[in-house]
Amino acid sequence: MNSEAVAVRDLVKRFGTFTAVDHITFSVRSGEIFGFLGPNGAGKSTTIRMLCGIIIPTSGSGHVLGFDLFTESERIKQSIGYMSQKFSLYLDLTPKENIRFYLGIYRVPPDSWDARMEWVFKATRLESVRDRPTGELPPGWRQRLALGCALLHRPRLLFLDEPTSGVDPLTRRHFWAFIRELTREGVTVFVTTHYMDEAQHCDRIVMINAGQIVAMGQPAEIVRKTLPDRPRADLGDAFVALMRKGRP
Amino acid sequence: MSLRKIKAIARKEYYHLIRDFRSLYLAFFIPLLLILLFGYALSLDVDRIPTAVVDQDRTPDSRDFIERLHASVYFNVVSCPPSTAELIRLLDANKAVVGIVIPPGWTAKLKAEKDSPLQVIIDGSDPNYAGNTRAYITSVVAQWNRKRLVTFLNRHGRRPIRVPVQAQIRVWFNEELESRNFIVPGIIAIIIMIVGALLTSLVIAREYENGTMETIRSLPIQGMEFFFGKAICYFFITLVDVLVAILMGQVLFGVVMRSSFWLMILASVIYIWVALSLGLLISVKTRSQLVANQLAILLTYLPSLLLSDFVFPQQNMPQVLKLITRMVPATYYIDILNGLYLRHLAFPQLWSSFAILSVMGVILSGLNIRALKKEGL
Numbered sequence: 001m002n003s004e005a006v007a008v009r010d011l012v013k014r015f016g017t018f019t020a021v022d023h024i025t026f027s028v029r030s031g032e033i034f035g036f037l038g039p040n041g042a043g044k045s046t047t048i049r050m051l052c053g054i055i056i057p058t059s060g061s062g063h064v065l066g067f068d069l070f071t072e073s074e075r076i077k078q079s080i081g082y083m084s085q086k087f088s089l090y091l092d093l094t095p096k097e098n099i100r101f102y103l104g105i106y107r108v109p110p111d112s113w114d115a116r117m118e119w120v121f122k123a124t125r126l127e128s129v130r131d132r133p134t135g136e137l138p139p140g141w142r143q144r145l146a147l148g149c150a151l152l153h154r155p156r157l158l159f160l161d162e163p164t165s166g167v168d169p170l171t172r173r174h175f176w177a178f179i180r181e182l183t184r185e186g187v188t189v190f191v192t193t194h195y196m197d198e199a200q201h202c203d204r205i206v207m208i209n210a211g212q213i214v215a216m217g218q219p220a221e222i223v224r225k226t227l228p229d230r231p232r233a234d235l236g237d238a239f240v241a242l243m244r245k246g247r248p
Numbered sequence: 249m250s251l252r253k254i255k256a257i258a259r260k261e262y263y264h265l266i267r268d269f270r271s272l273y274l275a276f277f278i279p280l281l282l283i284l285l286f287g288y289a290l291s292l293d294v295d296r297i298p299t300a301v302v303d304q305d306r307t308p309d310s311r312d313f314i315e316r317l318h319a320s321v322y323f324n325v326v327s328c329p330p331s332t333a334e335l336i337r338l339l340d341a342n343k344a345v346v347g348i349v350i351p352p353g354w355t356a357k358l359k360a361e362k363d364s365p366l367q368v369i370i371d372g373s374d375p376n377y378a379g380n381t382r383a384y385i386t387s388v389v390a391q392w393n394r395k396r397l398v399t400f401l402n403r404h405g406r407r408p409i410r411v412p413v414q415a416q417i418r419v420w421f422n423e424e425l426e427s428r429n430f431i432v433p434g435i436i437a438i439i440i441m442i443v444g445a446l447l448t449s450l451v452i453a454r455e456y457e458n459g460t461m462e463t464i465r466s467l468p469i470q471g472m473e474f475f476f477g478k479a480i481c482y483f484f485i486t487l488v489d490v491l492v493a494i495l496m497g498q499v500l501f502g503v504v505m506r507s508s509f510w511l512m513i514l515a516s517v518i519y520i521w522v523a524l525s526l527g528l529l530i531s532v533k534t535r536s537q538l539v540a541n542q543l544a545i546l547l548t549y550l551p552s553l554l555l556s557d558f559v560f561p562q563q564n565m566p567q568v569l570k571l572i573t574r575m576v577p578a579t580y581y582i583d584i585l586n587g588l589y590l591r592h593l594a595f596p597q598l599w600s601s602f603a604i605l606s607v608m609g610v611i612l613s614g615l616n617i618r619a620l621k622k623e624g625l
Contacts, residue, residue, distance in 0.1 A: 054465045054624050077468035084466075088459055090260065092267045097260070105467045170330020 004050060005030045005157045005188040008062035008069070013046050013055065020046040022211035024062070028190055028204075030156075033183055035202030036192040037217075039243055043211040046190045048161050051190070053077045065157055067187075078106070081150035084161035088142070091135030095126050095145050098134060099152065106153035120148035123178070140171040160184065160191040164198065176201050196236040207242055212243045249472050257477025261451065262623045265481055274447055279439045279489045283496045288433045290559075292427035294380035296324040301345035302335050303328060307355040316392055317348075322384040346381055353579070358396075368596035413593075421590040432497035433585030434558035437578045439493055440516065441552045444486045444523030449544035451478055452531035463500045463625065471620030475613065486520045487513075507588040511595060514590070518605045519581040523548065525612035526577075532619045575598070580605045 006085035019042040028034040037209050038044050049055045051064055053073030053187065067076045089098045097246060099120055103113050110243045124144035134145065150158060159180075164172045167214040176198065179189055191202065199205055200219055207215040207222070215222045219232040226238040265271050283611035299317065303410035318325040326344055326390050329335050338344045357364040368385055372378040392490040394411075401409070422429045455461040463475065494512070496501040505512060526548055542618075555569070556578035562570060569571060573579050580601040595602070 002464055052466055053460075075468065076468070082466045084462070088463070090264070090460060091458070093260065094265050097263055101256050102259045102467075104259070105253050105469060107250065107252060107468075110252075 002026065002051045003030050004024070004063075006034075006064050006190065009023070009060055010053070011047070011050065011060035011069075012049060012058045013043075019211055021050070021057075022036055024204055024211075026206050026216060027212065028188060030188050031183060031186055032203040033179065033189045033191065033201060034080050035199045035205035036190065037205055038208040042208045044208060045161065048159055048190070048192060051076075052080060052082045052159055074220065079155060079157070080154075080198070081153070081155035081158040082161070082201065083146045083150040083163055085143075085163060085165045089134050089146055089149065091133065093134060094131050095121075095134055095137075096130045098145065099149060099228050102149040102152050108153050120152060123151075124148040132159065140167045143167055143175070145169070147175075151182075153223055156186065157190065160189065162194065165194060171186075172198070189219045196234065196239060199235055207239065209243050214245065249470065249609040253469060253473045254477045257474060258480040261478055261481045263474075264451075264454075264524055265485075267401055268472070271450070272340060272446055274298075275443055275485045275489070279487075279493065280496075282439055282442070283435055285492055286431055286438075287428065287501050288499070290427075290431055292431070292505070293322050293425070294377055294384075295485050297322055297346055297381055297384070298326045298344045299323045299346040299348065300327045300329055300335055300338045300471055301325055301348045301350065301352045302330070302332055304352045305354040306348045309355040309358065310350045313392060317372075317388055320384070323388070338372060339369065341367075342371070345377070346385065351385050385521065406588045428501045429503055429590055430586060431558075432493075432501055432503040434556070434582055435497075436490060436493045436585060437519070437556060437558065437581045438549070438552055440486055440520055440581075441523050441578060443489050444482060444520055445527035445548040446541065446544045447485075448479065448524050448527030449530045449534075449540040450481050450537050452528060453535055453537045453540045456470075457537060458536040465623065471617040474620055475616050476529065476619075478528060479521075481549055482524055483520055486523070487516065490516045490520070505588065507543070507592050508594065512585070512588050514600065515581060515584040515598075518602065518609060519577060521609040522577045522605055522612060525609060525616055529612060529616050529619065532616065532623065551576045555579070556582050558582055577605060577608055 004027045006026075008027070009025050010023045011021060011025070012019065012023055015121050024043075026130070035206070036044055036047065047053070050057050050069060051068070053064070053076035056073065057069055063195065065079050067079065069076070092099070093101070096117070099117050100113075103116060108116055121130060124147065125136075126141060126145055126148070129141070134142060137145070147160075147163070151229070164175055172195075178199070179191075183189060191198075192198060202219060204218055205222065206213055215226060215238070217225070223233055223235055223238045225239050226235040230237065265275075267489045268556065283346040301314050301317070304316060314325060314328070314621050317323045327338060332349055335344075335347045335349065339347050348366075349369075351365070354364055354366070367391070370378045370381050370385075392428070395505045397409075401407070419425060432448060452461075455464060490513075494505065498505075527544055530547065531540050534543060551572075552558070555562075555565075555576045557573070558578070562573050562579070565573065584598050584605075587598050591597075
């Protein structure tokens with residue numbers, strides 16, 4: 001199997017005359033936590049939607065888990081896990097019913113449904129609320145449920161689109177501990193975030209501004225390269241400096 | 249296409265439905281209400297016409313005439329006002345629809361074998377009703393005339409003359425001319441449209457409004473799986489509504505279908521499929537529950553009610569409107585139902601309507617799947 005979970009080359013997405021993603025090239029290695037950073041409107045969501053097979057790129061080339069972005073979006077959707085803060089679960093359904101829905105859609109064999117469901121409830125610590133309407137749960141709990149649903153079919157690649165926005169610090173810490181555990185089992189994680197402290201958890205990151213990649217590498221490496229004369233600078237300082245650079 | 253995915257979507261849809269009071273109300277209460285309202289209120293039969301008679305003649309003959317009138321099922325003599333002024337008041341107040349004035353000396357003129365006019369005033373505000381009333385009056389008067397003629401000839405020891413032409417009228421398909429017999433099939437067509445199209449017009453729009461459409465897009469679901477998964481629940485609900493409507497038509501209104509039950513179910517299944525496809529198409533195109541609802545009423549419910557031959561006969565419509573009625577699915581469904589309920593037809597006489605409905609279903613489903621594909625499914 002390919003050692004690159006994601007590989008894209010000169011990927012472009014245009015909406016009419018607006019270029020949301022402008023010739024980006026990068027790759028994600030199997031088993032790493034890969035951070036995708038950028039301000040709002042930089043093209044983060046468009047990129048992640050292309051990688052998840054939701055929209056077809058305008059031009060370029062790319063593979064996700066060996067499946068082509070242009071022709072095999074159905075296979076991609078079947079193989080990856082995708083969780084986003086922006087879209088929600090079905091709030092009028094209970095956690096159990098939400099999980100049942102995902103189990104059916106991901107074609108998990110029915111004889112392992114019970115086992116998968118128990119695993120999710122245990123991993124997300126939602127056992128006690130399995131039959132309560134999801135809408136009654138606090139945001140952090142829904143978050144966990146959404147993550148659990150995205151993992152039901154044991155994907156080897158997990159996309160997280162701003163997974164922790166609106167979640168308290170303690171829950172975020174738990175969340176990242178859980179993500180680390182997943183990578184130990186060999187899952188590749190692709191994450192977009194606004195929080196620079198979270199970006200520190202990533203093995204490698206890409207920063208994107210106005211649809212173009214402005215920095216790529218390990219977090220410490222990016223800080224060093226961007227602000228060579230400020231040894232005490234952190235990733236946040238580097239981010240601000242990089243985003244400013246791109247603007248006229 | 250995977251059956252398991254369709255099942256997963258259908259199950260989810262079922263949970264939504266049983267927890268949504270509004271949809272349940274629309275699915276079960278509205279059909280019952282419609283059957284009762286249409287069945288009891290919408291009677292197109294003209295009988296027991298409220299009639300007022302001013303008898304200025306006051307003879308046994310004039311009283312006999314009034315008696316005759318009252319005895320027929322068509323007229324109900326509600327009042328015998330003393331003066332024509334009073335009669336006008338009754339007509340103005342809509343207490344009577346027919347006013348009859350028997351002038352003084354009416355019987356005397358009759359006996360003298362002179363022309364003996366009888367004044368009949370009909371309220372023409374409802375032309376259809378007035379037309380029927382006029383026909384009934386003419387027939388009652390003709391009967392009375394003939395009876396008088398026969399007694400007159402008998403009294404003078406002459407043989408009654410023979411009427412040269414006698415129309416032997418026999419009504420087919422709906423012997424008692426009961427409007428209920430064609431209203432009940434019409435109600436079934438309207439109910440399917442309301443429940444089928446109105447309910448489904450909400451379901452995809454709701455996914456957009458709740459942001460869950462993005463979830464659906466991110467999952468390995470194809471347009472066809474989504475379409476069938478969404479439709480299945482509503483299909484069974486609508487089918488239950490059809491069965492309830494058939495049963496209520498039979499129990500409450502005595503409208504019994506004597507043709508093939510299974511042909512009726514087959515027609516209903518195809519028509520439900522058309523209604524659901526139309527509702528879902530509106531839903532995916534509008535993306536807003538409010539707009540979808542309005543559009544569903546405009547595009548499905550109203551044409552089914554007004555243009556389907558249910559309330560207004562298509563024969564009397566202008567050419568342009570007639571062409572539009574050819575595109576209303578209810579036209580064909582009501583055609584099939586009338587064929588089954590009233591004419592006792594079988595498949596060979598009805599196949600063309602079945603075929604057109606099926607073609608409509610295929611086209612609408614195709615449009616749905618194309619629209620969903622554009623949405624990334």
